[in-house]
Amino acid sequence: MLWLWATLVAALAQTGRNLAQSALTARLGTIGATQVRFLFGLPFAVVFLGLAVLATGERVPTLTLPAFGFVAMGAVAQIAATALMLRLMASQSFAVTTAWIKTEPVIVALTAAALLGDALTWPALGAIALATLGVLVMTVKPGAAAQLTQVLPAATGLLAGGLFGLAAIGFRGGITALPDGGFLIRASTALVVGLALQSAILLVWMLLFDRPAIAACLRVWRASLGAGFLGAFASQFWFIGFSLTTAANVRTVALIEVVFAQLLARWRLGQRTTPQQLVGMALLMAGVGWLLQQHR
Numbered sequence: 001m002l003w004l005w006a007t008l009v010a011a012l013a014q015t016g017r018n019l020a021q022s023a024l025t026a027r028l029g030t031i032g033a034t035q036v037r038f039l040f041g042l043p044f045a046v047v048f049l050g051l052a053v054l055a056t057g058e059r060v061p062t063l064t065l066p067a068f069g070f071v072a073m074g075a076v077a078q079i080a081a082t083a084l085m086l087r088l089m090a091s092q093s094f095a096v097t098t099a100w101i102k103t104e105p106v107i108v109a110l111t112a113a114a115l116l117g118d119a120l121t122w123p124a125l126g127a128i129a130l131a132t133l134g135v136l137v138m139t140v141k142p143g144a145a146a147q148l149t150q151v152l153p154a155a156t157g158l159l160a161g162g163l164f165g166l167a168a169i170g171f172r173g174g175i176t177a178l179p180d181g182g183f184l185i186r187a188s189t190a191l192v193v194g195l196a197l198q199s200a201i202l203l204v205w206m207l208l209f210d211r212p213a214i215a216a217c218l219r220v221w222r223a224s225l226g227a228g229f230l231g232a233f234a235s236q237f238w239f240i241g242f243s244l245t246t247a248a249n250v251r252t253v254a255l256i257e258v259v260f261a262q263l264l265a266r267w268r269l270g271q272r273t274t275p276q277q278l279v280g281m282a283l284l285m286a287g288v289g290w291l292l293q294q295h296r
Contacts (some may be wrong), residue, residue: 007156007241010237010241012260013230013233013234016230020223021068024220025295027262028216034082035203037231038216039202040224040227041195041235045232048188048236056115056184058181067175068174070170071193073167073170074166074174077164077167078194081167084150084160085160088160094184100154104162104168105252106125108248115129118247123294124294126290127252128287130290132287136280137280165247168275175242176243187239187243259281
């Protein structure tokens with residue numbers, strides 16, 4: 001069950017990363033804040049890979065064409081999903097955006113079963129659906145429920161969730177396609193390759209279309225380093241999870257991030273937890289518990 005603890009650590013770190021990155025968005029814009037996650041996270045990922053080599057005594061695995069192809073698919077899908085998510089947040093409430101994005105585990109389970117041959121049983125799919133329902137109950141307020149029926153936002157949200165799911169499948173496929181090494185060295189290698197690709201893609205984009213954002217990122221390097229470290233730290237544990245179990249398992253347990261965000265909002269902003277949110281948390285935890293019970 002090491003994948004479970006890795007996923008919980010990743011979800012907690014990502015909650016902190018999201019907080020740091022949201023503060024940078026107002027200063028750097030969407031593309032600049034997104035690039036911070038990759039560019040300033042890359043050096044930390046390289047350090048993590050070096051520590052993995054020292055800890056295990058294993059060499060860095062050979063990057064095969066299938067492994068590179070899977071990681072590249074995940075890297076591009078994650079960039080596109082992030083852009084769609086931020087675009088949706090600009091026109092819709094955070095609750096509605098979260099509701100659509102967090103349909104990801106169901107999409108991951110079905111797609112990974114088709115592309116990677118990951119095992120999928122009806123009880124597991126039921127547990128995933130129950131946990132996803134819990135997120136919907138937690139996030140969608142009565143006044144915002146009508147927004148869920150709007151065609152364009154719904155399509156954008158589902159597409160973003162699907163792309164996040166495709167990213168998870170690509171990263172897991174890249175890790176499992178590496179020819180040798182234990183789970184830690186393979187996860188760390190895939191992370192470095194993924195962040196390097198994402199940094200290069202966004203750097204080319206910024207050079208062509210948004211050069212001032214590059215200078216802006218460098219001006220706030222202290223805050224960027226903090227966001228980059230949290231992003232790389234979270235991704236390291238996401239990738240460890242992907243190396244040990246199916247992408248659907250990891251992304252379902254990752255829904256606990258919504259609970260962490262709620263607790264953070266209560267601590268930082270003094271927001272109270274409503275009865276509806278408590279019901280949603282209960283459904284989420286029941287779904288996750290049901291899923292974990294099948295892995296005992």
